[in-house]
Amino acid sequence: MGDGAGIGPEVVVGALADAAVHELCRPLVIGDARRLREAARLRGAAVEVVAVDSVAEARFEPGRIDVVDLGLLPGDLPWGELSAVAGEAAYQYVRVAAELAVAGEVQAICTAPLNKKALHAAGHDFPGHTELLAALTGTEEVSMMLSTPKVKVIHVTTHIGLIDAIAKIEPGLVARTVRRGHAAIRASGVDEPVIGVCGINPHAGENGLFGAGEEEEKIVPALEELRAEGIDARGPLPADTAFFLAGRGDYDLIVAMYHDQGHAPVKVLGIEAGVNITAGLPVIRTSVDHGTAFDIAGTGTADVGSMVEALRQAADLAPVSVS
Missing domain, CATH: 3.40.718.10 (Isopropylmalate Dehydrogenase)
Structure with a gap:
């Protein structure tokens, strides 16, 4: 209640x-x-x-x-x-x-x-x-997933400060989050989910122009591991375009690196249509x-x-x- x-x-x-x-x-x-x-x-x-x-x-x-x-x-x-x-x-x-x-x-x-x-x-x-x-x-570990009719997003980190979130993100955590999201989307009836994984920095780092190489260090190794397992995980993607692409149907799930990166776009779409799912x-x-x-x-x-x-x-x- x-x-x-x-x-x-x-x-x-x-x-x-x-x-x-x-x-x-x-x-x-x-x-x-x-x-x-x-x-x-x-x-x-x-x-x-x-x-x-x-x-x-x-x-x-x-x-x-x-x-x-x-x-x-x-x-x-x-x-x-x-x-x-x-x-x-x-x-x-x-x-x-x-x-x-x-x-x-x-x-x-x-x-x-x-x-x-x-x-x-x-x-x-x-x-x-x-x-x-x-x-x-x-x-031991779960993930927050937000689901709307247009976009679904799962979070690598949630209720911690942004600086702490960036420090916490590492390839193992990214990979485990994607696997939980993959399992949840398959359970909803999508046999081969296409998953878009956001970067951390603006433009997903712009090939090293922004940030200190976080995408290459924290995300890319996870994507390589996941693809080897047969999971269609794509990225790192610029977050400002990833949600637009998901909204038009390019991705079944978006992986956000931190709370507001995932929550803000979903709530713009309409909070009354959103559902929170705990994956894992x-x-x-x-x-x-x-x-x-x-x-x-x-x-x-x-x-x-x-x-x-x-x-x-x-x-x-x-x-x-x-x-």
Whole structure:
């Protein structure tokens, strides 16, 4: 359900009130039933929120939202305000979801946004869902992948400073990131993905004119190794043209070297269409590609498009089809 003080409850209710979503998957919420009922009232959604104790008790019916109710939020929790209580609850929702997924009781996880400051205030020192889920599932290394109808991008580094990101990038990390992206794109139905790999410097270094040879040192050896494995990885590419080429269909996936290099183009394309996928986990995880939006939380106006798309992609990637 995400952070209960943000728009997570509203986008969850809004998405699950759509009968078409129930044709995609059998949704079960991990969260707070009372908060979801309040969100339904704010949205004017004609749904029944029903607390269940287990997956087996859920009925997965249109017009009904089944929720494993952890009951961690006070009834008077303000909307749109930073709360350590909400941060702790958001952590526990993810923990329970991860346990269910690892146990095979659910086939995928789809996350509403949490608030990093609230998470930290609750004593959980993770930059976000990606790193939290890696820790909960005992996964040493994962990659953040953003997916839109036009462009998909996976990141070599994410939530670290730019100077630290450049220092961290090395051929092994680049190669592992590309392999995770290659596997994810193949899982989505593309048998032979074409992958464009961005450079670090402007114009991908312009043959040594910009930077200190980072492309040749950190990226080129990885590309040579990947091509030898049969992976069609091309680059290093100037980032300012790579996304244009991907948008017109030249590439199935773009590999960004750092956070803003990948995030900015995707968000220009429309945040409501974006989905965040964590590549490399032992479970399927997708997420909305927006934050807790405290400025509009509690107004019932949050757009649910990204949540619906995240649910669709989670269902598409899930290892088990359900009817």
